[in-house]
Amino acid sequence: xxxxxxxxxxxxxxxxxxxxxxxxxxxxxxxGVVLPGVAGNTALLMLLVVLQAGLLGSGWAWLTARYDFPGxxxxxxxxxxxxxxxxxxxxxxxxxxxxxxxxxxxxxxxxGGGPQPLWQxxxxxxxxxxxxxxxxPYVYLMAYNAYRSIGRNTLDMAATLGQTAVFRRIALxxxxxxxxxxxxxxxxxxxxxxxxxxxxxVQTFTTAIYKSWFGLFALDAALQLASVLVLLALAxxxxxRAVQRRGRMVQRGPGLPRRRLRGGAALAASGxxxxxxxxxxxxPLGLLLRWSLAHLxxxxxxxxLEWLGRSLLLAGSAAALLTASALLxxxxxxxxxxxxxLQLGARAATxxxxxxxxxxxxxxxxxxxxxxxxxxxxxxxxxxxQSLVLLLLGYWARFMAVAHTPISQQLARVTPSIDExxxxxxxxxxxxxxxxxxxxISGALASAAALLVIDVIKEMPITLMxxxxxxDTLATRIFELTAEGEYERAALPALTIVLAGLVPVxxxxxxxxxxxxxxxxxxxxxxxxxxxxxxxxx
Amino acid sequence: MQxxxxxxAVHYGGRPVVSDVTLTLPDGDFGCLLxxxxxxxxxxxxxxxxxxxxxxxxxxxxxxxxxxPGYSREPAQRGIGMVFQDLALLPHLSVADNIAFxxxxxxxxxxxxxxxxxxxLTGLQAHADHHPDALSGGQQxxxxxxxxxxxxxxxxxxxxxxxxxxxxxxxxxxxxxxxxVAETATxxxxxxxxxxxxxxxxxxxxVVDQGTLRQWASPYDIYHRPRARSVAEFIGDGVWxxxxxxxxxxxxxxxxxxxxxxxxxxSAEVDVLIRPDDILHDDASPLSATICAKAxxxxxxxxxxxxxxxxxxxTLVPSHHNHALGQPLGIRLEMEHVIVFPRSAPPA
Numbered sequence: 001x002x003x004x005x006x007x008x009x010x011x012x013x014x015x016x017x018x019x020x021x022x023x024x025x026x027x028x029x030x031x032g033v034v035l036p037g038v039a040g041n042t043a044l045l046m047l048l049v050v051l052q053a054g055l056l057g058s059g060w061a062w063l064t065a066r067y068d069f070p071g072x073x074x075x076x077x078x079x080x081x082x083x084x085x086x087x088x089x090x091x092x093x094x095x096x097x098x099x100x101x102x103x104x105x106x107x108x109x110x111x112g113g114g115p116q117p118l119w120q121x122x123x124x125x126x127x128x129x130x131x132x133x134x135x136x137p138y139v140y141l142m143a144y145n146a147y148r149s150i151g152r153n154t155l156d157m158a159a160t161l162g163q164t165a166v167f168r169r170i171a172l173x174x175x176x177x178x179x180x181x182x183x184x185x186x187x188x189x190x191x192x193x194x195x196x197x198x199x200x201x202v203q204t205f206t207t208a209i210y211k212s213w214f215g216l217f218a219l220d221a222a223l224q225l226a227s228v229l230v231l232l233a234l235a236x237x238x239x240x241r242a243v244q245r246r247g248r249m250v251q252r253g254p255g256l257p258r259r260r261l262r263g264g265a266a267l268a269a270s271g272x273x274x275x276x277x278x279x280x281x282x283x284p285l286g287l288l289l290r291w292s293l294a295h296l297x298x299x300x301x302x303x304x305l306e307w308l309g310r311s312l313l314l315a316g317s318a319a320a321l322l323t324a325s326a327l328l329x330x331x332x333x334x335x336x337x338x339x340x341x342l343q344l345g346a347r348a349a350t351x352x353x354x355x356x357x358x359x360x361x362x363x364x365x366x367x368x369x370x371x372x373x374x375x376x377x378x379x380x381x382x383x384x385x386q387s388l389v390l391l392l393l394g395y396w397a398r399f400m401a402v403a404h405t406p407i408s409q410q411l412a413r414v415t416p417s418i419d420e421x422x423x424x425x426x427x428x429x430x431x432x433x434x435x436x437x438x439x440x441i442s443g444a445l446a447s448a449a450a451l452l453v454i455d456v457i458k459e460m461p462i463t464l465m466x467x468x469x470x471x472d473t474l475a476t477r478i479f480e481l482t483a484e485g486e487y488e489r490a491a492l493p494a495l496t497i498v499l500a501g502l503v504p505v506x507x508x509x510x511x512x513x514x515x516x517x518x519x520x521x522x523x524x525x526x527x528x529x530x531x532x533x534x535x536x537x538x
Numbered sequence: 539m540q541x542x543x544x545x546x547a548v549h550y551g552g553r554p555v556v557s558d559v560t561l562t563l564p565d566g567d568f569g570c571l572l573x574x575x576x577x578x579x580x581x582x583x584x585x586x587x588x589x590x591x592x593x594x595x596x597x598x599x600x601x602x603x604x605x606x607p608g609y610s611r612e613p614a615q616r617g618i619g620m621v622f623q624d625l626a627l628l629p630h631l632s633v634a635d636n637i638a639f640x641x642x643x644x645x646x647x648x649x650x651x652x653x654x655x656x657x658x659l660t661g662l663q664a665h666a667d668h669h670p671d672a673l674s675g676g677q678q679x680x681x682x683x684x685x686x687x688x689x690x691x692x693x694x695x696x697x698x699x700x701x702x703x704x705x706x707x708x709x710x711x712x713x714x715x716x717x718x719v720a721e722t723a724t725x726x727x728x729x730x731x732x733x734x735x736x737x738x739x740x741x742x743x744x745v746v747d748q749g750t751l752r753q754w755a756s757p758y759d760i761y762h763r764p765r766a767r768s769v770a771e772f773i774g775d776g777v778w779x780x781x782x783x784x785x786x787x788x789x790x791x792x793x794x795x796x797x798x799x800x801x802x803x804x805s806a807e808v809d810v811l812i813r814p815d816d817i818l819h820d821d822a823s824p825l826s827a828t829i830c831a832k833a834x835x836x837x838x839x840x841x842x843x844x845x846x847x848x849x850x851x852x853t854l855v856p857s858h859h860n861h862a863l864g865q866p867l868g869i870r871l872e873m874e875h876v877i878v879f880p881r882s883a884p885p886a
Contacts, residue, residue, distance in 0.1 A: 159589075
């Protein structure tokens with residue numbers, strides 16, 4: 001069990017140790033110049049994104065949870081689609097479209113709008129806009145579930161007491177702990193985001209860590225920045241634990257009735273939601289498709305297939321490794337329920353999702369590189385730091401929760417009495433595993449593996465920082481191409497990633513989430529995301 | 539205030555679930571609607587609260603029409619308080635804030651005073667700052683009641699408010715609730731499927747069956763003078779004893795002659811309602827029946843008896859008269875009210 005948690009605990013320890021380490025020659029520069037700017041940017045970015053995601057998520061969710069209008073079911077699904085769009089993909093589409101040289105501002109100038117720029121898209125505000133648009137579905141899902149679990153009697157009660165402001169007086173206060181949980185997930189994602197802020201040239205903790213390491217080759221400075229970041233991440237996690245304990249909703253009796261919208265209101269609801277989704281998802285997908293096709297003859301060469309192959313190789317091996325380890329751990333927990341070390345191990349192993357990838361990368365690399373140096377006489381240089389082992393350890397640290405949470409939850413449903421019932425019927429040993437356990441947990445295994453594949457394909461900072469030199473994947477190619485302003489050439493790998501990202505959204509919708517009056521399990525794309533266990537209570 | 543229902547009908551999707559309900563609940567009285575689940579009693583309550591439109595008739599409170607076909611005043615405008623089956627307490631608010639929920643337009647000082655009043659009335663002063671999930675079932679009940687009464691509603695509706703509590707708690711809580719409601723002199727209508735509850739609480743009890751109000755009367759009359767066969771069958775224990783009515787209005791039965799009846803039944807062949815308390819145990823009586831089953835009820839034993847003809851009877855006997863199964867038990871019929879209904883066709 002300790003082994004399961006080791007890839008997470010090692011970088012955590014390395015970062016925390018760096019807090020107490022002697023100040024490096026860079027520390028003065030870091031502390032005086034870099035840190036204030038970085039901290040300010042990170043805070044402002046987080047505030048803007050959380051605000052935007054909160055408004056979009058809780059607002060759209062109220063529309064689809066409370067009202068009925070043409071196309072509601074479809075639009076509910078469509079509003080989740082941004083989950084499939086990594087911020088760095090939507091971001092470069094937006095930059096290409098809205099930058100000074102882009103078609104929108106060019107048209108404005110041609111129409112006689114003057115030479116001064118309309119806006120500066122490559123800015124903190126641009127990054128905040130894009131992150132808000134891609135992250136609001138976390139809030140949407142949590143809020144939707146919370147709203148739907150408000151009972152009809154609660155609304156009726158408010159009416160008999162003369163209260164007609166249902167949203168303000170009932171829905172929002174009741175859903176507040178869930179919305180807060182979603183917002184904290186968003187805040188964690190913002191803290192962890194690297195691809196989007198790098199693209200928009202915003203200096204935050206993650207980009208500063210990357211720059212210190214790969215620009216200034218100052219690994220110790222990177223580690224010291226990471227040590228500040230780890231405190232922020234742990235603080236967010238603590239807030240989240242506190243929020244989670246509050247306000248459980250238990251609904252008995254009939255569920256929330258939907259109000260049928262008619263005429264203009266129905267048109268505004270359907271049209272508004274459809275227009276929003278088209279603008280945020282449809283238009284970028286269309287542009288990606290168009291650019292991909294335009295450059296297909298150049299881009300669809302053996303090198304593209306090589307990147308794709310590497311992405312799939314990494315994703316496949318990480319998925320197999322993590323799923324198998326999580327399954328093993330879950331069985332150990334099952335054999336010895338309530339053992340403290342096992343529980344702590346599981347908790348530590350799943351901590352990684354709250355820790356930014358850049359932090360994990362630095363925290364893994366620094367001690368292992370030191371170890372490699374110490375053993376320089378016995379091992380070949382780069383036997384860890386230039387191998388896929390390091391990369392897989394990074395994925396392990398970050399994504400173990402994605403595998404462990406659904407698998408252990410599902411295995412917990414295979415209660416000891418199920419085993420005992422099977423035994424009294426003469427089914428034992430391997431036949432018990434095969435005939436009883438396999439059918440019960442294979443679904444959780446498959447969806448965990450699918451999610452891991454997607455998460456690894458999308459993962460940018462860990463891949464970028466821990467890969468052997470020159471080992472390009474789809475995500476790192478997007479990073480390099482967009483850094484050079486080659487947006488249209490980045491379209492094909494981006495489209496590939498987006499299409500892969502649609503899988504968990506489809507899984508989510510297939511799991512019956514959002515259908516009426518059904519016990520809703522933790523939505524698939526949220527599996528392993530800290531705090532989403534609360535959805536079980538909703 | 540006085541509640542008047544006049545020929546009220548409720549339809550769901552074109553299907554009638556309540557039809558032709560007429561009743562008057564005088565100002566300040568406590569009424570109960572009693573009926574099996576699915577009888578339409580909750581639909582009727584929701585119509586009075588304004589959540590359901592009515593298809594016929596009218597609903598008036600204090601002489602003011604709140605519902606008629608084609609018109610329904612908004613629930614928020616009715617001034618009717620309601621206690622819901624699941625209580626619908628707000629988990630994020632303290633007890634005091636739950637009670638103040640409907641008082642948000644009151645001036646602050648008055649609101650605070652009213653909340654203090656309601657806390658005192660329901661004995662919840664010590665729990666003002668607690669959250670509902672820290673309270674016992676009975677305390678939660680009183681919070682829901684205090685919240686509904688706080689805005690001084692013209693009428694209070696209670697929808698099976700005790701159904702989630704265990705039996706031991708129910709009656710004592712029902713007693714408390716009645717005292718609290720009486721203290722505020724609020725007119726109240728409660729819906730339940732529990733006879734004991736209805737009899738304990740209601741000055742007026744209505745028996746609802748298949749969407750119609752079979753009888754609206756005092757508990758005593760509902761039990762001893764049922765006006766419909768379904769009321770007699772739903773309320774209490776009883777058996778039907780076949781009888782024949784003669785020209786003088788006397789009823790001849792296996793257990794002897796009864797009556798005369800004040801009012802001639804529609805037919806000569808009748809069924810007589812025999813309650814367990816109509817049959818007394820009497821060893822000196824020439825009549826006797828065989829004991830088929832017995833249920834020990836503490837102070838009393840309920841015996842199920844069989845006459846030589848095969849006719850079943852029930853009797854409630856003080857429990858020191860402990861007889862074995864299969865033994866004959868001497869019985870005597872003692873009826874204050876003879877309740878007869880035309881003989882129904884034997885069940886197919």
